[in-house]
Amino acid sequence: MSKILSAETKAIIKSTAPALQMHGVAITTRMYERLFENAEVKALFDQAAQESGEQPRRLAAAILAYAQNIDKLENLTGAVSRMVARHVETGVRREHYPYVAEALLPAIRDVLGEAATDEVLAAWGEAYWALAELLISMEEAEYLETT
Numbered sequence: 001m002s003k004i005l006s007a008e009t010k011a012i013i014k015s016t017a018p019a020l021q022m023h024g025v026a027i028t029t030r031m032y033e034r035l036f037e038n039a040e041v042k043a044l045f046d047q048a049a050q051e052s053g054e055q056p057r058r059l060a061a062a063i064l065a066y067a068q069n070i071d072k073l074e075n076l077t078g079a080v081s082r083m084v085a086r087h088v089e090t091g092v093r094r095e096h097y098p099y100v101a102e103a104l105l106p107a108i109r110d111v112l113g114e115a116a117t118d119e120v121l122a123a124w125g126e127a128y129w130a131l132a133e134l135l136i137s138m139e140e141a142e143y144l145e146t147t
Ligand code: HEM
Pocket: 041, 044, 045, 046, 047, 049, 055, 058, 059, 062, 063, 082, 083, 086, 087, 090, 092, 093, 096, 097, 098, 099, 100, 128, 131, 132, 135
């Protein structure tokens, strides 16, 4: 992983796994509502997968798997490769990642309410960018190869 997360951050992330299991789809559904206020970002997504609820479910599962495996990321190698492949197919770029961060963190707050303390949101902000940096670097390597 490109950025090292502290043991404390990892412990906070792991402690949020049960809440994510319960509310993951609600969080990602809310996240997409926020994200799609941006028309350029919305156009990247296959709307059929959105409407069937498929895409929020995939993203919720990915976030939950990340929380559960935050200290054994080698378990996520296959899942990360699939995300990278899908992102490259749909033209996701580095500059899109802040939009997802800005939609995801408030969505966690919207759904978890007071349970999403400042500490929890700060830990998720750090963890999001650690994963994002990994995806971005793998995606940039793929774009270089294919263009
Ligand atoms: C850390 C951040 C992110 C994670 C964890 C993530 C995760 C995922 C996952 C799990 C999938 C489904 C892969 C599959 O089909 O098996 C996916 C697909 C996709 N992601 Fe991401 N993603 C992230 C960031 C982004 C960003 C920044 C964008 C662009 C704004 C984006 C746009 C897409 C699109 C367009 C698809 C294909 C969806 C479709 O089939 O319609 N993702 N992502």
